[in-house]
Amino acid sequence: MEDYKQNFLWHIEHSQMIKCKLDKLWETISSESNLELFHPFCNKNQVTSWPGNQSQDRLVYLNGRTMTRNFVFWKENHGYDLFINEDGVDPSFVSWRIKQVSKNSLITISIFPYLFNKGNKIFNWFPFRVLIRPSLEKYLYSVLGGLKYYLENDKRVEKNQFGVHPWFSL
Numbered sequence: 359m360e361d362y363k364q365n366f367l368w369h370i371e372h373s374q375m376i377k378c379k380l381d382k383l384w385e386t387i388s389s390e391s392n393l394e395l396f397h398p399f400c401n402k403n404q405v406t407s408w409p410g411n412q413s414q415d416r417l418v419y420l421n422g423r424t425m426t427r428n429f430v431f432w433k434e435n436h437g438y439d440l441f442i443n444e445d446g447v448d449p450s451f452v453s454w455r456i457k458q459v460s461k462n463s464l465i466t467i468s469i470f471p472y473l474f475n476k477g478n479k480i481f482n483w484f485p486f487r488v489l490i491r492p493s494l495e496k497y498l499y500s501v502l503g504g505l506k507y508y509l510e511n512d513k514r515v516e517k518n519q520f521g522v523h524p525w526f527s528l
Contacts, residue, residue, distance in 0.1 A: 362430065362439065362451045366470035367479055370491055372498035373466040378509045380458040383465060384435045386509060387454060393417060396508035398500050398519045399526035417442070419526040420517055427452075448472040465502060469494055497523055 363369070376383060386392060393403035402418040413429040424444065431439035437456050443449035451470040456463055471494060474486040500523065504515040518527050 362441075363453075363470055366451060366472075366475045367482065368475055368486055368491075369468050369470045370494040370498065371466060371468040372495065372502055373464055374502035374506050375459065376463050376465065376506045376509050377461075378463055379461075380435055380456060380463045383456050383463040383509065386505070387456070387465075388432075388434070388438075391415070394514075396501070396504040396515050398504045398515050398517060399497075399523055401517075420528050421526060423526060443472070465505065467498055467502065469498065493523070493525060496521075497526070 386395065388409055389395075390405045390408050391403040393400040397403070397417075399419050400417060401420050401422075402416075404416045404418070406414040406416065408415065410432045411429060413427075413432065415427050417425045417427060419425070425442050426445070427440045427442045428449075429438055429440045435456070437454045439451065439453045441449035442452055450472045453466075453468040453470075455466045455468075458464075471490055474482040474490055476482075500520040503520050507513070507515055507519070522528075
């Protein structure tokens, strides 16, 4: 497995404990169009090819912004890695990892965003910390909160259920 993380200076990571078995968590995050179930900023999750390595889908956000996700690593009951980007924009790297913790499951999403995350470390540190990091932390909190809500309540997440996001909401 290639280490794509080495191409980035920094990342944002958030974890969520969920009251469910690991296989149920894996079944949810590895199913076709899964983001439509729990992603509070997702309008549509269109699959191009699925499942496994080389999977591809498109995520259409509530504001119409469209991203393509290209999966480069996929391991059952462990997680996956992918690149995500809008057409014509450099890709960001994203890693989803899951593990069983007693009777619960833990999921961690790490985002290595392309913006202000390559090149001169000193020049990019301030805009990354002030602009990118806080927005992506709010994003991950909402996405993982949605996944927890869906798995623990067996109900789809409402649009903007955890608040709006300036990059992805209407």
